[in-house]
Amino acid sequence: MNSPMFTRTSQQESAIQTNKVLRNTYALLSMTLLWSALVAGVSMAMNLPRPNIIIMLVGFYGLLFLTEKNRNNSMGLVFTFLFTGFLGYTTGPLIGAYVSADMGDLVVTALGGTALSFLAASAYALTTKRDLSMLGGLMLSLFVVLVVGMVASIFFQSPVLSLALSSLFIVFSTMAILMTTQGIIRGGETNYISATITLYVSIYNLFISLLSILGIMNDD
Structure with missing residues (x-):
């Protein structure tokens, strides 16, 4: 039987590890967001074209795969910045299009809404005693709906479908933030x-979906 001293030490080590993962996660997240914003700014300033759907898919899933494959070594950090930089590059032309159309205020609103949503979801996940892992099954079902919806959107250019997809993406992304944050706190996620x-x-x-909704509601 473990002694009380050993139990307390194990709990302390677990808490230290959890705090380390949480600290490293938010530090890296801050750096990647700044890096992505910088790349987006350069992309917008240079008026670079947004890549087509094939390049988007290959770049997104290819870099995502390489990042996860190397998550336990130093190359994981390299691919993390390549991945977030790529998404920053793809975002630049989109923001530029809104700014060129005199809808820069929508971009600011989407940024504010994204920040508030993330902070609210994170705060809830950090403080709630409810087990949020139950969201996993719902997220899987929602993921299937989103995939079918995205395929349908290729053939049917409908504002209503786009609005529905963007709304579902917001729900899905919020769930992911809740589960990931609580996973770190409870030791389920140990890789920052x-x-x-x-x-x-x-x-x-969240940002892309909010921007899309605001654009649709603005009849553009």
Whole structure:
């Protein structure tokens, strides 16, 4: 039987490890967001074209795969910045299009909404005693719906479908933030690179989805 001293020491080590993962995750997330914003700014300033759907898919899933594959070594950090830089590059032309159309205020609103949503979801996950792992099954079902919806959107250019997809992406991304954050706190997520990527993609999807909704509501 473990002694009380050993139990307390184990609990302390677990708490230290959890705090380390949480600290490293938020530090890396901050750096990747700044890096992504910088790349987006350069992309927008240079008026670079947004890549087509093939390049988007290959770049996104290819770099995502390489990041996860190397998450336990130093190359994981390299691919993390390549991945977030790539998404920053793809975002630049989109923001530039809104600014060129005199809708820069929508970009600011989307950024504010994204920040508030992330902070609210993170705060809830950090303080709630409810087990949020139950969201996993719902997220899987929602993921299937999103994949089908995205395929349908290729053939049907409908504002209503786009609005529905963007709304579902917001729900899905919020769930991912909740589960990932609580996973770190409860020791279920021990790799800060994986946690950072999940949170970054969730924030990215929140921003793009909010921007899309605001654009549709603005009849553009």
